[in-house]
Amino acid sequence: MNRQRRYGRTLPEALGEYTRRDPARFHMPGHKGQDIPYGNRLTGWDVTELDGTDNLANPAGVIAVTEGAYRDAYGARASMLLVGGSTSGLLTMSLALGRGRRVLLGRDSHKSALAALALADHDARFLLPEVNPTEGLAGMLTPRQVEEALQAQPADAVLLTSPNYYGFCADVEGIADVAHAYGALLLVDGAHGAHFPFSPQLPDFPAKKVDLWCVSVHKTMAAFTQSAVLHVGKHCPMDPERVRRMRNMVQTTSPSYLLMSSLDRALYVATKIGYQRHMERVEALRARIGRINGLRVLDRDSLGYGAVDMDLTRVVIDVTERGIDGPQAYECLVNSGIVCEMCDAYRVVLITTPQDPDEWYDRLIDGLTHLPYGMSRLHKEPPYIAMGRQVCSLGEAMLGPTERIPLAGAVGRVAAVAAGVYPPGLACLVPGEEIQGDAAAYLLQQQAKGFALFGVEEGRISCIKED
Ligand SMILES: Cc1ncc(COP(=O)(O)O)c(C=O)c1O
Numbered sequence: 001m002n003r004q005r006r007y008g009r010t011l012p013e014a015l016g017e018y019t020r021r022d023p024a025r026f027h028m029p030g031h032k033g034q035d036i037p038y039g040n041r042l043t044g045w046d047v048t049e050l051d052g053t054d055n056l057a058n059p060a061g062v063i064a065v066t067e068g069a070y071r072d073a074y075g076a077r078a079s080m081l082l083v084g085g086s087t088s089g090l091l092t093m094s095l096a097l098g099r100g101r102r103v104l105l106g107r108d109s110h111k112s113a114l115a116a117l118a119l120a121d122h123d124a125r126f127l128l129p130e131v132n133p134t135e136g137l138a139g140m141l142t143p144r145q146v147e148e149a150l151q152a153q154p155a156d157a158v159l160l161t162s163p164n165y166y167g168f169c170a171d172v173e174g175i176a177d178v179a180h181a182y183g184a185l186l187l188v189d190g191a192h193g194a195h196f197p198f199s200p201q202l203p204d205f206p207a208k209k210v211d212l213w214c215v216s217v218h219k220t221m222a223a224f225t226q227s228a229v230l231h232v233g234k235h236c237p238m239d240p241e242r243v244r245r246m247r248n249m250v251q252t253t254s255p256s257y258l259l260m261s262s263l264d265r266a267l268y269v270a271t272k273i274g275y276q277r278h279m280e281r282v283e284a285l286r287a288r289i290g291r292i293n294g295l296r297v298l299d300r301d302s303l304g305y306g307a308v309d310m311d312l313t314r315v316v317i318d319v320t321e322r323g324i325d326g327p328q329a330y331e332c333l334v335n336s337g338i339v340c341e342m343c344d345a346y347r348v349v350l351i352t353t354p355q356d357p358d359e360w361y362d363r364l365i366d367g368l369t370h371l372p373y374g375m376s377r378l379h380k381e382p383p384y385i386a387m388g389r390q391v392c393s394l395g396e397a398m399l400g401p402t403e404r405i406p407l408a409g410a411v412g413r414v415a416a417v418a419a420g421v422y423p424p425g426l427a428c429l430v431p432g433e434e435i436q437g438d439a440a441a442y443l444l445q446q447q448a449k450g451f452a453l454f455g456v457e458e459g460r461i462s463c464i465k466e467d
Pocket residue numbers: 084085086087088110112161164165189191192216226228
């Protein structure tokens with residue numbers, strides 16, 4: 001068959017092969033391939049709106065019960081199930097603002113946030129997070145930065161990402177106070193922090209202060225991929241029914257009952273089993289990794305530059321003292337049967353959850369102990385963070401006519417897409433921005449070093465078409 005000839009296997013075969021390898025999975029989804037109570041009943045539970053199964057668009061039965069349980073667990077005024085990930089949560093939040101509003105957001109925002117703002121034709125203003133030079137990492141937005149930006153020019157909403165991929169958290173409460181003082185709503189992309197309410201050792205989330213936020217339950221809890229939840233804060237001035245209407249506009253009319261019931265189970269598991277034991281074993285794991293020659297686990301010492309707390313279940317291992325880079329470490333671990341969530345130039349990032357079998361931690365320690373040594377300690381360079389001139393709105397840039405141009409010759413043109421180095425995915429260029437020589441040179445240099453770029457395909461970038 002053609003499709004098999006091209007890749008040597010079909011999609012189900014690729015999944016079968018992955019599960020047969022039985023790797024220690026330090027990546028999402030948070031259920032880690034462990035049993036959530038479906039067993040071989042998967043197709044049996046894949047139903048539609050029936051007598052007794054309620055209707056996600058307007059829940060009044062079993063789905064309303066699950067949504068109510070989320071609302072109570074997260075201290076929200078209303079909670080809504082999402083079957084399109086936090087991506088659909090960001091779309092909902094953006095549409096709930098209306099059209100053409102002024103939104104302040106960090107340059108570290110996920111691409112789904114940019115798409116969400118573009119589709120509602122909002123006027124987006126970017127803020128650059130500070131840079132942590134010791135770690136060579138972007139920090140988080142700060143209340144002071146947000147205040148200065150709001151003083152300079154008002155906005156209808158601030159869209160904050162917290163936690164980030166590395167588990168660092170911004171001062172959400174401080175930013176909420178500032179946003180509200182200037183008449184702006186605070187929306188939070190909390191995709192990576194779904195599990196925060198379930199342990200006092202995890203970062204606090206000021207649910208009372210935030211207007212709208214979404215969490216990708218599938219990333220860190222025992223739910224199927226795409227399962228997420230959108231919350232309306234207790235003091236959000238918006239009518240939850242408006243938010244629900246927008247949520248319904250961006251989701252399928254045939255939501256998967258497998259995803260929705262996995263959301264129900266994930267909450268049950270997190271509440272009943274809790275995170276206490278997991279926090280203890282992760283602490284022990286972090287200490288064991290710290291004792292391995294040339295490895296360092298990022299901890300609270302790395303806070304600052306806008307980060308006020310961190311998620312200790314996210315195990316970020318700096319491998320530079322070992323003289324190897326992140327991609328090398330990632331690859332070696334894969335060869336030892338350990339798959340991490342991601343790597344950047346200097347680190348590997350692992351997602352741990354209560355669903356991890358204990359045995360994986362011994363395998364991980366073994367794999368890390370046997371990582372090779374390089375010639376000399378790697379010097380960390382700060383990530384490229386700079387802002388170009390914003391020529392037009394995200395919507396105009398992303399939805400208008402475009403042409404693909406070799407990046408080397410695109411200086412001075414207006415980007416129609418976000419572009420940067422992946423991982424970690426921080427944008428060097430955002431849609432609507434004039435391409436600076438420095439940004440293009442940095443991207444080309446990183447590509448030459450072997451790093452993958454996003455927003456640049458076969459050396460070309462989509463730019464706004466010129467007449
Ligand atoms: C910060 C952030 N926000 C939003 C998303 C989108 O979440 P989802 O995959 O649940 O749609 C991601 C996905 O990785 C993310 O990292």
